[in-house]
Amino acid sequence: MAENSSYSSTRSHVFHGQSRIRKVATVNAYGMNSIFSMELSPDGKFLAIGNDDGALEIKALVGNNWTRASVYLTGAAVRTIVWHPTEHATLFSGSANGNIYKIAVKPSEAC
Numbered sequence: 001m002a003e004n005s006s007y008s009s010t011r012s013h014v015f016h017g018q019s020r021i022r023k024v025a026t027v028n029a030y031g032m033n034s035i036f037s038m039e040l041s042p043d044g045k046f047l048a049i050g051n052d053d054g055a056l057e058i059k060a061l062v063g064n065n066w067t068r069a070s071v072y073l074t075g076a077a078v079r080t081i082v083w084h085p086t087e088h089a090t091l092f093s094g095s096a097n098g099n100i101y102k103i104a105v106k107p108s109e110a111c
Helices: 005-014
Strands: 035-040 046-051 055-062 065-073 078-083 090-095 100-104
Touching: 035 078, 046 078, 046 090, 055 078, 055 100
Parallel strands: none
Antiparallel strands: 035 046, 046 055, 055 065, 078 090, 090 100
């Protein structure tokens, strides 16, 4: 069987040390299930974490630590998270049940 030359060259390019991976934080998430999606807000002050239980957790950066600002229960596994590009602290979340939510994180929730 002939090797796919484009795959081979792409694969070898990836492993030439052009990319670096570095652990920057450990985040403890709400619930027992796996994290399915994560998204950092455009300003870097909030982190949204969605899991297979349907929990959407918002963490706020306080100093050098991520603290829980709020948790929303969507009713089905969280499949996507997108922060609004111009509305501060506002995100959209899509769940496996087909629902889409718009969530505005209130200042009091952000500690």
